[in-house]
Amino acid sequence: MKPHRMTIFAGMLGAALLLSGTPAPAQNTCITCHRELGGDLAAPVTAAELGDIHAARGLSCADCHGGDPTAEDAEVSMSPQRGFMGTPQPQEIPAFCGRCHSDPRFMRRFDPAIPTDQVEKFWTSHHGQALQQGDTRVATCVDCHDTHAILPSDNPKSWVWPVNVPATCHRCHGNADLMSAYNLPADVYDQYARGVHGHALLDENDTGAPACNDCHGNHSATPPGFESVAQVCRSCHPANSEMFMVSPHRPAFDALGLPECAACHDHHEILPPVDAWLGVEGEHSCGQCHSPGDPGYQASLAIHGWVDSLVTAMETAQDLVDQVERTGIETEEAHEALTVARNALLKSRTVIHTVREDSVEQSVEEGLAAAGTAFRLSLAALEDFRFRKFGLGFASIFITLLIVALWLKLRHMEKNKSR
């Protein structure tokens, strides 16, 4: 090795030793200062410490807000020269977040499957369109995801965890003053909570049940509108929808401008459907649109009658099966028949969306036959139980007489022997 090379090597070694002895980088001055300042100014720090996904992935304040977190002097660290951007205005927020979230190359380092079209979708939403028109009261990213305590969407504490979504939307959509400006009702949450979807999601914690975003969309949130409400329902209720599509209701509803599924089931307060709706009396019933004399009215009466007859037959059979069960006699076959009947009832309640009497009659007949089987089996079992009791009574009398006779004989023999 030549002497000058030795000098370079020694210099590099010295530099490396010096670097290894360098103290750890200075603390993040954004955090230290804001924590010391306390109050609202400390809120971002304390919020970020609650499990914020950005902090957890190693992003610092400066990665979003710019500035120099190594400078001790606030004037320097928060100076535009050091890239400090400050707090974005509401209309700036989508772009502010979009700097990273709309950049697939940046986002894929955290999750290769993460979508990056949120901002694009947001601008198509009612929220985004209003924001573009200068309305800053509408929701932006931070209204749904929080600002500095942003939790991943699969965290049950996240504002956008399915069970929490209705409450998140309700923060704005339940504000009567705010909603009155848009001519929107402020009781949507209550309506939803009373409905079957709300009950399943909020009371049963069934995350498979739809929250607001499942029908309205997430970032592109918008009302589905009359023409597409059925498409929304169809995504979860395909069988009912298929039957509706081939029913005479479909063209009629289209002509009348009725919102298909929602015309009978409503949209937010989707109550559990009951068979009475198939009748002609009361809210939600066919009688709301059909009047005596029109074919729909007659069909409604007939369909209601069919479904009702199956329900009654099943209830009667179930009562009898219960009676048999109390005797301890095997009821599995009757239960199997009742299961067939239940499936037929379920099918009938789906087939009613065709509003065709013959289709409903056909599936009801299947159920009636099965309920009849359960009824007959149970009747035979109860008859058998009566026979068993009779047989037992007869056998018991015979055994008792035999015991008495044997006892008398024994006494007689013992008496004779003792003489």
Place this chain on the structure above:
Amino acid sequence: MDPRPESRSGLYRWLNQRYNLDAALEFARHKKVPLHRESVWYYFGGVTLFLFLIQVLTGVLLLLYYRPGADTSHESLRFIVSQVEFGWLFRSVHSWSANLMILAAFIHMFSNFFTQAYRQPRELSWITGMLLFFLALGFGFSGYLLPWNELAFFATKVGTDIAGAVPLVGPPLLIFLRGGEDVTAVTLSRFFGWHVALLPMIFTLLLGLHLLFVQIQGMSVPAALPRAEAEKRSMPFFPSFALRDVILWLVVLNIVAVLSVFFPWELGPKADAFAPAPAGIKPEWYFLFMFETLKLIPGHVLGLEGEILGVLFFGVAGLLWTLVPFLDRHGRQDRPNPWLRVAGVLAIAYIVVMTLVGFLS
């Protein structure tokens, strides 16, 4: 029977010439049963025997239709109880009499324990009786799985797991019992074989010996009773005791019939190996006290696994109980043994309390 030889039938005379029936009749005529305040316990051996005979009869009838197999056991039993004429009755009588037989065997065993009937010269009567009792438990365990229902499937899993915890022989025993690592159709097939062939064969042989010993040696008089007083009164076995036995058997038969009609034995849902174990799996009531004990023992005691300790405890207790004729020094001198009496009372109290805990938990 008329004792005069000339009054008997030709068939009797024919048999008597060849097998000396007169000697057997003479023996029976002179057979006596001691009569004292504890005589009532003598009847429980007969009741156990009667219930075993019902088991054999109804078991044979069930065999006419029962088809062992994961795809056929439950189905064939369902067919028996719902389609076969009086099939429900045979099945219920079989199950109820099995349980009553175990109960009667428990009473018979404890009454003989407290009256020290095992003492010299009846040691082998006690030992054959204890072996019969263990075999009866084996009948219960193997028969429980045969309907191939959910509860039996998982209870057998738990039961064989416990057997697998026996030190040294546990793992191979588990494989032997199950016919593999898990409870499968092979296990069912094995249990069926044991239940209808192997166990009945051994049981019948032991029962024959047990009855032979009782006939040769007669009934034991409790050590606690003054011998002179106890031997003063007696009743002839034929017809007095035998007829009383028959009367009691008829009462038991009627009880079994009432239970079978008003509480027919449940078939339950078919076993599904892939389904989660249902809540509250329990063995049959006669294993419940051991099951509950194993549940109560901590995971580790003195460096030993709790389950192993429990199994060892019951194993040793069972062995000591079987060998009690050789351990009871008082008994050898025809004297009551207060220590064993206390042990017996404690054992009964423990079994009853733990069984109740098992039922209520």
